[in-house]
Ligand code: SF4
């Protein structure tokens with residue numbers, strides 16, 4: 001066990017932890033984005049509210065979500081430890097340092113970008129996650145005619161729905177849920193919040209452009225055969241597509257709803 | 258004189274490792290563009306000696322880019338503005354007349370300043386001593402070519418072996434990490450049959466010593482690779498990481 005401990009306290013071990021937690025967070029982003037795409041569905045938020053309930057109550061997902069929170073904390077704590085260690089390793093700072101001549105800006109500013117993201121995560125979880133769990137959420141009722149599949153939606157007063165219920169009555173499927181969709185829609189009417197979200201997604205893009213590829217380098221996965229693919233996924237997938245997808249959500253509610 | 262140039266130098270002066278250093282300005286007049294950077298400093302030093310002042314201390318030896326002794330962080334970059342050369346191979350034509358040139362020592366906790374621009378790089382020697390070798394029994398001389406080594410492997414090992422231990426990688430890295438150096442030394446032997454018996458012991462010992470010396474942790478910025486005078490590639494770092502993790506997680510029998 002002590003051998004394991006000093007594996008993870010070595011410089012390479014700490015890097016390994018950064019890489020593994022980082023990649024885990026990357027996979028989470030993909031799932032999170034795909035799930036949230038339901039916000040764009042024109043169904044008064046039914047699919048999204050069903051999904052929100054499922055994500056917070058299905059046991060395997062709950063387990064993974066605790067793993068996720070742990071990963072965020074571990075990633076941030078190790079980053080802090082490494083940064084402090086790295087500052088110490090320099091000792092005296094250079095009078096002139098031309099970092100831009102030899103390395104990309106993103107690679108030299110992962111700490112700043114990460115800090116922005118951490119602040120964002122706290123705000124984001126406060127906005128939706130904490131609200132969903134403990135806030136006085138507005139309720140919503142959907143009535144779907146099973147034959148025609150026509151759905152009507154009624155707002156229920158805040159705090160009236162504490163339990164998700166779904167049942168069939170006279171050929172009509174009735175769903176009562178906490179209306180996270182509505183909370184999202186109204187939150188993104190606030191331009192400050194929209195600006196913060198879009199800005200944070202910019203930071204996410206820069207963080208992942210370096211981070212994704214860097215994780216594989218740390219793991220030692222840099223074979224010529226696939227390193228091009230990793231770079232491509234890192235830049236286009238995680239640097240462009242994913243942040244754009246997320247940024248589209250607040251913008252969509254702000255401008256189009 | 259025509260065709261010569263005048264430079265303003267901002268040089269780090271520090272009497273010894275304990276003292277607090279500072280920048281001192283000097284004029285380098287009538288510098289020939291064909292001089293090497295070190296020759297330019299020699300001329301400045303001659304002037305200082307004539308004036309009875311303490312000459313600027315800097316490291317040098319072969320002056321042809323093979324020994325790794327010269328250093329100098331010039332205008333924010335190790336070995337100056339050019340790629341793939343050492344400071345002794347840097348010519349004054351890489352600078353412009355009237356330019357200000359800032360000259361600093363390598364900055365790393367593990368490379369304490371001895372005096373002025375000269376730093377103590379014995380941390381590298383101590384890392385080497387923990388594993389940067391192969392053990393060979395005495396006895397009859399083995400047959401050359403008795404062990405076949407494929408050409409691409411030999412080439413790659415040779416590329417790694419070209420590291421001259423100058424420390425520019427540490428100097429360039431924003432984290433003062435020595436991983437490019439250590440990985441080159443690990444790789445050159447991990448790639449060859451002769452290096453196999455000690456392969457996993459070596460990588461663990463060298464990484465441990467590297468950490469003990471107080472070098473930083475790599476964040477894969479690639480600055481080392483860009484500044485290395487011998488163009489050592491960061492694929493060496495990936496290789497070192499693979500070997501280290503293999504040793505730690507899958508090689509229980511290794512120390
Ligand atoms: S890896 Fe390159 S920069 Fe680092 S010590 Fe070796 S030759 Fe110098």
Ligand code: FES
Pocket residue numbers: 316317318319320321322323324325326327343344345346
């Ligand atoms: S003095 Fe030998 S490499 Fe520059």
